[in-house]
Amino acid sequence: MTTEALFARDVRKTYTSRRAPPVEALAGVSMVVHPGERVALLGRNGAGKTTFLKIASTLLRPSGGTVEIFGHDVGSRPDDVRPLIAVVPQEGKPFFHLTPREQVFTYLRARGYDGRSARARTEDALGQMGLQEVADRLSITLSGGQRQRTMVATVIATEAPVLFLDEPTIGMDPFARRAVWESLRTLTKRGSTILLTTHYLDEAEALSQRLYIIERGRVLVDGTAATLKQELGGTLRVSIRGGGRLEAQAKEFGSVLLDDGTLHVITTPERLAELIGLAVREHLTTTVGPVTLEEAFLRVVGRSIDVEE
Amino acid sequence: MALTHSRLFRGTVAFSLTELRVQLHESTAVVTSLIVQVVLLLFVFILARDLLPVALFGAIVFSMFGLGQRVQNEAAFVRIDHKLNELYMAGPLAPEAYFLGMSLGVLGGYIAPVAVLVGVTLYVVGISATTALVLLFGTSLVWLFASSFGYIVSTLFRDMRTIWPYASIFYNLFGVLPPVFYPLGFWPASLTPVALVLPPSAATALVQSTIGWATLSPGEVALAVGSLLVEGIGVFLFAIYWARRTVREN
Ligand SMILES: Nc1ncnc2c1ncn2[C@@H]1O[C@H](COP(=O)(O)OP(=O)(O)O)[C@@H](O)[C@H]1O
Ligand SMILES: [Mg+2]
Numbered sequence: 001m002t003t004e005a006l007f008a009r010d011v012r013k014t015y016t017s018r019r020a021p022p023v024e025a026l027a028g029v030s031m032v033v034h035p036g037e038r039v040a041l042l043g044r045n046g047a048g049k050t051t052f053l054k055i056a057s058t059l060l061r062p063s064g065g066t067v068e069i070f071g072h073d074v075g076s077r078p079d080d081v082r083p084l085i086a087v088v089p090q091e092g093k094p095f096f097h098l099t100p101r102e103q104v105f106t107y108l109r110a111r112g113y114d115g116r117s118a119r120a121r122t123e124d125a126l127g128q129m130g131l132q133e134v135a136d137r138l139s140i141t142l143s144g145g146q147r148q149r150t151m152v153a154t155v156i157a158t159e160a161p162v163l164f165l166d167e168p169t170i171g172m173d174p175f176a177r178r179a180v181w182e183s184l185r186t187l188t189k190r191g192s193t194i195l196l197t198t199h200y201l202d203e204a205e206a207l208s209q210r211l212y213i214i215e216r217g218r219v220l221v222d223g224t225a226a227t228l229k230q231e232l233g234g235t236l237r238v239s240i241r242g243g244g245r246l247e248a249q250a251k252e253f254g255s256v257l258l259d260d261g262t263l264h265v266i267t268t269p270e271r272l273a274e275l276i277g278l279a280v281r282e283h284l285t286t287t288v289g290p291v292t293l294e295e296a297f298l299r300v301v302g303r304s305i306d307v308e309e
Numbered sequence: 310m311a312l313t314h315s316r317l318f319r320g321t322v323a324f325s326l327t328e329l330r331v332q333l334h335e336s337t338a339v340v341t342s343l344i345v346q347v348v349l350l351l352f353v354f355i356l357a358r359d360l361l362p363v364a365l366f367g368a369i370v371f372s373m374f375g376l377g378q379r380v381q382n383e384a385a386f387v388r389i390d391h392k393l394n395e396l397y398m399a400g401p402l403a404p405e406a407y408f409l410g411m412s413l414g415v416l417g418g419y420i421a422p423v424a425v426l427v428g429v430t431l432y433v434v435g436i437s438a439t440t441a442l443v444l445l446f447g448t449s450l451v452w453l454f455a456s457s458f459g460y461i462v463s464t465l466f467r468d469m470r471t472i473w474p475y476a477s478i479f480y481n482l483f484g485v486l487p488p489v490f491y492p493l494g495f496w497p498a499s500l501t502p503v504a505l506v507l508p509p510s511a512a513t514a515l516v517q518s519t520i521g522w523a524t525l526s527p528g529e530v531a532l533a534v535g536s537l538l539v540e541g542i543g544v545f546l547f548a549i550y551w552a553r554r555t556v557r558e559n
Contacts, residue, residue: 054558057399061557078556082400089395095387097334098327106327110320110402110410138334154396164399 003071005162005193006033006056011065013051013217025051027217028065035070038184038194040208042201042297048217049197050090050166056195057087057164069162086160088168090197092151096140100131100150103139107154125157128183130176144171149180156183163187165196169203181207201294213297215304228296234266237295238275241285246278266291317549320402321410328383328414335418342379343422345481346371349490360491362434366444366516367490369430372423373448374489374509377455378480379415384408384463385472398556408552412456440519447512450541454508455480457541457548464555489513493523505533508540 013026025048033039041049054060056067058078066073072080094103104125108118126135129149139147152168163184169177177200184194184207198204204211205225213221213228221228229235234254240246243263250256253275254267267275272288279286332339346368353364388394397407430436436444462479466472487503487510488496496504504510511533517523518530525533 059395059399061559085399087395087399089392092392095331097331102330109323111400
């Protein structure tokens with residue numbers, strides 16, 4: 001028994017079927033999410049993110065290990081866990097023959113909210129997701145991004161203690177994505193806990209306080225965006241257009257990558273001036289920016305793939 | 310607290326209203342649900358007008374039976390295409406409330422055509438109090454059976470396209486082939502017990518006996534009534550168990 005929002009120990013899942021060979025989707029995942037935290041689950045396609053979220057949200061039977069939500073075991077006490085959680089399923093869609101307003105409202109009613117508070121929460125959530133203009137159109141007439149916003153609105157309106165969101169911003173425009181971030185931040189300020197998956201690394205960085213990278217059913221990294229970026233050996237990316245001939249010299253400053261004629265060097269602020277000086281002497285155009293989480297992700301996961309293969 | 314959370318049927322009414330709204334937004338489907346019945350009634354009207362009372366009551370029973378097919382397709386579509394079962398199951402709504410609420414919502418959406426059929430029957434042939442009671446008893450259990458069965462079947466499929474043929478085979482086979490639209494006497498006598506065991510024809514046999522179109526021995530009445538009760542309630546109870554069981558995939 002723990003008071004962690006989510007406490008997972010050695011979760012394993014092997015999918016078996018009569019027709020296909022077994023698939024080991026999770027090979028022992030342990031994870032802790034503290035109350036009020038926003039945690040992102042990252043990983044390549046097929047890494048096991050959805051499998052983990054489904055097990056944690058009582059929708060899939062694990063082959064081994066345990067998950068507790070606020071101390072309630074998802075396997076043996078699902079009826080205690082379910083009122084505490086809400087889920088945006090991967091590739092979920094609202095009822096085609098309901099409007100967003102009806103979808104959110106009736107979902108809240110089905111979760112036990114009285115009519116008055118359901119109505120207030122519905123309007124609030126529709127507003128947060130910018131859905132007012134389409135709130136009374138059947139979802140079948142909405143765009144993919146608008147439907148996805150409806151799904152997110154439906155779930156954030158619950159303000160459930162623990163929210164699982166599987167690729168919640170997929171297909172959304174940049175404004176809508178930021179609206180989701182804002183809503184999720186507000187929810188955690190009010191005490192909810194959030195575990196989400198995303199393939200947008202900028203989103204993971206902007207939104208999550210901590211992240212787990214899953215690779216082949218195992219936790220590869222457990223840390224923050226900052227600690228992950230340290231794996232790159234520098235905080236700045238210097239890009240030198242046409243800098244191929246500097247590659248050998250640049251290696252002294254950090255890791256290098258030649259891409260489409262541009263030389264990218266990951267380095268530290270202390271060595272920046274020296275490196276730029278090198279490029280200037282060769283009359284080459286140089287741009288400097290911070291390293292991104294995406295670069296760190298590619299590096300860390302890529303290294304792991306190399307080791308495996 | 311644990312007790313209220315695990316409370317059976319929690320959220321049934323609210324979810325049935327959700328599903329009812331869904332159905333009412335699709336009113337063309339509601340209207341077209343009468344097509345088979347109207348075509349068969351037309352044939353009977355042209356070919357054997359004296360059988361019209363039998364066919365009218367048969368159409369009512371068939372309509373209630375056919376709701377199972379609607380539940381089956383709706384439950385499968387909402388789960389496979391929309392993944393909405395995940396949204397609803399990962400929450401306080403009881404699994405059996407999801408199943409029963411969906412069935413009730415479909416019933417609410419499709420009750421209007423049935424009411425039309427009842428109205429026509431009342432106007433054309435009249436309905437005695439006895440017939441009305443037997444009809445209510447029979448159609449209630451036929452509906453319970455078909456909706457529960459449809460929900461259970463919906464959980465067995467992984468994609469929509471395989472489900473359609475099964476749905477239409479089952480409901481047409483058991484709704485049209487046995488003596489539902491025609492008198493029990495036209496059905497091979499040696500197979501009478503089969504007709505009395507299948508819910509739709511069990512219900513119509515009982516109704517036909519109240520309007521003088523079938524003569525049932527006390528044993529046959531008991532078989533029809535018993536079958537309806539045991540199968541209707543039995544499959545319903547199993548569907549409750551199954552709804553809980555299938556929340557978590559394997
Ligand atoms: N129902 C299933 N049956 C068999 N294999 C599955 C099933 N669901 C997922 N998998 C497999 O399990 C692995 C993890 O999948 P998933 O958890 O969906 O990954 P992610 O969400 O990280 O992309 C993949 O190899 C996938 O093919
Ligand atoms: Mg996934």
